[in-house]
Amino acid sequence: MNSPTIANYAEVLTVSERLNVYRHLWNSLAAASLGAVLPLLLCLPAAYVVVRRGWGRRFFFPLVVNLRAIPLIIFALPLYLMYQGVGLLDTRLGLGLILAVVNLPLTMAILVNAVAEIPLEIDEAAAMDGARAGRVLWRIILPLCRPALVTAFIFGFITAWNEFLFGLMLTTTKAVPMTVGASFFFASGGAGVQWGVAAAVIVVAGLPPVVLGLLMYRQIARAMLAGAVKG
Amino acid sequence: MTALRWAVLILFAFLVNAPVIATLATSLKPPGEIMGNPGSG
Numbered sequence: 001m002n003s004p005t006i007a008n009y010a011e012v013l014t015v016s017e018r019l020n021v022y023r024h025l026w027n028s029l030a031a032a033s034l035g036a037v038l039p040l041l042l043c044l045p046a047a048y049v050v051v052r053r054g055w056g057r058r059f060f061f062p063l064v065v066n067l068r069a070i071p072l073i074i075f076a077l078p079l080y081l082m083y084q085g086v087g088l089l090d091t092r093l094g095l096g097l098i099l100a101v102v103n104l105p106l107t108m109a110i111l112v113n114a115v116a117e118i119p120l121e122i123d124e125a126a127a128m129d130g131a132r133a134g135r136v137l138w139r140i141i142l143p144l145c146r147p148a149l150v151t152a153f154i155f156g157f158i159t160a161w162n163e164f165l166f167g168l169m170l171t172t173t174k175a176v177p178m179t180v181g182a183s184f185f186f187a188s189g190g191a192g193v194q195w196g197v198a199a200a201v202i203v204v205a206g207l208p209p210v211v212l213g214l215l216m217y218r219q220i221a222r223a224m225l226a227g228a229v230k231g
Numbered sequence: 232m233t234a235l236r237w238a239v240l241i242l243f244a245f246l247v248n249a250p251v252i253a254t255l256a257t258s259l260k261p262p263g264e265i266m267g268n269p270g271s272g
Contacts, residue, residue: 001256001259001260001264002264003261003264004259004260005259005260005261006259007261008258008259008260009258194262195257195260195265196257196258196260196261196262196265198257199254199255199257199258200258202254202258203254203255203258
């Protein structure tokens with residue numbers, strides 16, 4: 001490199017007709033946050049019931065976790081038609097909802113393991129004091145699962161942020177996420193591909209999950225090792 | 232032996248991160264320099 005320049009970054013960070021990086025970042029942030037938080041809200045009660053009551057242990061739990069193995073493109077066509085029907089096309093809410101579905105299997109697996117690690121005696125002690133299932137879940141299980149919840153959130157957020165297929169398919173102008181916005185630079189418009197600007201956009205698009213991963217690295221490592229060695 | 236370990240580690244780290252380094256380097260290049268690269272015309 002002879003003369004490094006930040007002109008590419010300046011062009012990326014300037015709002016133009018072709019690219020409004022702030023809007024793409026906001027779209028990605030909103031959709032990825034919803035896509036990471038919603039599975040936590042759905043999976044914690046489900047994991048509690050699967051582990052403590054054994055409901056769905058044989059069919060429901062394997063079914064949800066195996067959703068991960070299905071190629072996402074299979075959902076594409078029916079999902080597009082459904083979204084068209086209910087007016088969710090090109091909305092952050094619609095994108096966030098499908099990202100939540102994408103994240104459900106991993107979140108479910110992490111939380112089932114986390115709840116299984118909590119001794120049953122703690123539940124029983126709370127029940128002796130008169131706490132019902134909802135209160136046990138909210139006051140006992142939730143705080144004890146915090147490392148697993150944080151891990152599931154981080155993995156979910158990173159997966160949702162990096163998701164490309166549904167962003168490309170379900171959005172057109174208003175809710176385009178960062179990954180899809182960055183790809184616009186590879187569609188050469190007359191002057192060929194602007195490699196420098198494209199690279200700068202990709203760097204900007206990749207920064208948020210990298211920063212989140214660096215900040216939360218210790219938490220992830222702790223949660224992944226929890227229960228690895230039983231004393 | 233320690234030097235060899237470090238060399239392998241550095242080589243591995245470079246190989247794993249090569250695409251990231253290439254993207255970062257490209258983002259800092261002026262358009263003229265990129266156009267001068269082989270295959271970019």
